[in-house]
Amino acid sequence: MRLRIALLCVALPLLLWAALPVVSIGNPAEEAARLEKRIDSARERVESRLGTERDLRGDIRSYSARIDRLEGRIGELRGRQQRLQGDLDEKQAELSRTQTQLREERARLVRLRERLKETRQALSGRMVEIYKMGDPGLLEVVLNSDGFAQLLERGEFIARISEADRRIVEEVRRAREDAVETEKRLDALEERQVELRNAVRTRRDQVADTKGELIGTRVGAQQTQEGKENALEKVGSERRDIQEDLEAMEAQQEKIQAKLRAAAPGGPIRRGSGELIYPTNGTFTSPFGQRWGRLHAGIDLASAQGTPIRAADSGKVVLRAFTGGYGNYTCIQHSSSLSTCYAHQSRFGVSNGQNVSKGNVIGYVGNTGNSTGAHLHFEVRVNGTPRDPMGYL
16 A cells, blocks of 8 residues: 555656646747748748739730620621621512512413413414315415424414414414513522522621631630639739738747847837937947048947847838948838938848837847947938937937
């Protein structure tokens, strides 16, 4: 029993220790530097996608205008199609009338041919009777004719036959002439029918081909536009996701900066009588004004290497780069005219385009550029012109 109690006393503290949460003990400054790189990368990706979105919107506007033009042409073609349809309807009506006339003429020709057949049979019977009557003069006229049609045209034949026979002959002639004229009209009507059918077919095909081409072009443009819109939506969604991550990282960075400010060796924020705070608590070593024959455009505050530098006021980082004699140089725009600049930093603490609040750490004191020792060169500029910072601190 005693052994069990002893083992329990040893094991219980170990179990309680194992159950405690693990606390991160990472270096906040290193974490801030890593986070800064990720923020820079995220900003670049956001800008890239914003550029792509602008390009896609321009393409979409271009395709929309093109589709509108195609719709206009299709509308014009519809009007032309309606006019052609009216013309086609007239041609179809004319074709229908022509076909009706053809049927009537064909029926009339059948009747005429039947009538011609009957009158010829009647005339043939009379010729047989005349022959039996033995009129040699009339027989000679008949024998000297090249055919039945020529016989009907010979005056000698007409003069020798009776009035009744002349009526038969005249009826045969008229029936023959009517039949010939009817055949000519039939031929003309059939040719006209072919012409009308070809005209109708040609115009219909022209309209259909043109309309099909325009509609195909419009469909292609619409599909391309839809593809661009889908791409725009995808890029926009990616950009929004990146922006959300960026905002989260910036919030995290602000928390880390707050921790760094709280633990910074630079001490508490130093305030003067002006609207700006001192960027460091360093020793004042050089004033604004002429120095060594030229303008010293700011004040110098000596501090230990790596001392945090704070933003003198809230604003947006408009410059963050190594800049000649200034070394690592950061400028913050506070208003449309007022800006502050920080030179000779050992390293940066912010990114281009980042919004900062008064007192945020924006960098660290260093000795980069034309510098003879670790210090901060601090400038105040109004519309880009250097002013004495002491008038604002």
